[in-house]
Amino acid sequence: MFAAYAARFDHDQPLNGLELGERPEPEARPGWTTVNVKAASLNHHDLWSLRGVGLGEESLPMILGCDAAGIDEDGNEVVLHSVIGQNGHGVGPNEPRSILTERYQGTFAEKVTVPSWNVLPKPKELSFEEAACLPTAWLTAYRMLFTNAGVRPGDSVLVQGAGGGVATAAIVLGAAAGLRVLATSRDATKRARAVELGAEGAYEPGQRLPRRVDAVIETVGAATWSHSVKSLKPGGTLVISGATSGPNPKATELNRIFFLELKVVGSTMGDRDELEDLLSFCAARGVRPVIDSVLPLDRAREGFEKMAGGDLFGKVVLTV
Numbered sequence: 001m002f003a004a005y006a007a008r009f010d011h012d013q014p015l016n017g018l019e020l021g022e023r024p025e026p027e028a029r030p031g032w033t034t035v036n037v038k039a040a041s042l043n044h045h046d047l048w049s050l051r052g053v054g055l056g057e058e059s060l061p062m063i064l065g066c067d068a069a070g071i072d073e074d075g076n077e078v079v080l081h082s083v084i085g086q087n088g089h090g091v092g093p094n095e096p097r098s099i100l101t102e103r104y105q106g107t108f109a110e111k112v113t114v115p116s117w118n119v120l121p122k123p124k125e126l127s128f129e130e131a132a133c134l135p136t137a138w139l140t141a142y143r144m145l146f147t148n149a150g151v152r153p154g155d156s157v158l159v160q161g162a163g164g165g166v167a168t169a170a171i172v173l174g175a176a177a178g179l180r181v182l183a184t185s186r187d188a189t190k191r192a193r194a195v196e197l198g199a200e201g202a203y204e205p206g207q208r209l210p211r212r213v214d215a216v217i218e219t220v221g222a223a224t225w226s227h228s229v230k231s232l233k234p235g236g237t238l239v240i241s242g243a244t245s246g247p248n249p250k251a252t253e254l255n256r257i258f259f260l261e262l263k264v265v266g267s268t269m270g271d272r273d274e275l276e277d278l279l280s281f282c283a284a285r286g287v288r289p290v291i292d293s294v295l296p297l298d299r300a301r302e303g304f305e306k307m308a309g310g311d312l313f314g315k316v317v318l319t320v
Helices: 044-050 134-148 165-176 186-194 223-229 254-259 271-283 298-310
Strands: 002-006 018-022 032-041 067-073 077-080 111-115 120-122 154-159 180-184 201-203 213-218 232-240 263-266 289-295 315-319
Touching: 002 298, 018 077, 018 298, 032 298, 044 298, 067 263, 077 134, 120 271, 134 165, 134 232, 134 271, 154 165, 165 180, 180 186, 186 201, 213 223, 223 232, 223 254, 263 289, 298 315
Parallel strands: 154 180, 154 213, 180 201, 213 232, 232 263, 289 315
Antiparallel strands: 002 018, 032 067, 032 111, 032 315, 067 077, 077 120
16 A cells, blocks of 8 residues: 655654655554555654654655545544554553554554454544544644643633644634734744734734733744743743743743643643544534645655645645
């Protein structure tokens, strides 16, 4: 079957390790389900895999891709949950949880096999392309907002780095849930797009906001950390799920954190129940993932180049 896969690692030039070509079809195994992939979406995790982060040489070649929607063995339209081994389903009792392609072949292929527990019904309201955007970036944003930030309708939220997959999802989901969303971006076009998606205002990184917020959704890391901390109300919550600009900010703002009793919460992906809730929320409220571009699988390299260069707003989707 045709697939996009990591053939080798290159930390500085990750796309040097990306290959497109034929790979063996997945083998059937008890308790697992094979899905014919209709659409799959790119995540920064795929670039990190090409750098060798979370993946060993012994695992190569590894088909990339964690997110997908498709048709299962019984003809049902389904969405895949990307975290394997959560609650021990479908894997050995001592196997730790992992994101799909850290241990198993991924979704950038004609077929993928996952534990049956990781397969959820796709709402009829969502296309395959839309549904394929949800399991990683959108699920991460959903958990950050509604589980870890604990915000309620009417609360205010700052989303750093509008344009990225998680940040874009947080803007759309927050606005749909009745939150007062502010956003930042270095790019004026992306700031304008954030407002179109429901943000009350969009600002340059580090710019003073019109008011402090109840929570900050942080994926940028070192470059925006100080601004995130300073933007919170006393008792506010900073939720972080990534650090694309680096993990070590120049100023940690510890005095401000303890004096104002701020909360800093780490967040990674989400569980199956949260994905089920997210799918239902999107179907019921008419929320749709923001898609930057849709490409056939044989043009996967173009999608990787867009993501690596930051030249996108929303998700890149590959279709089979």
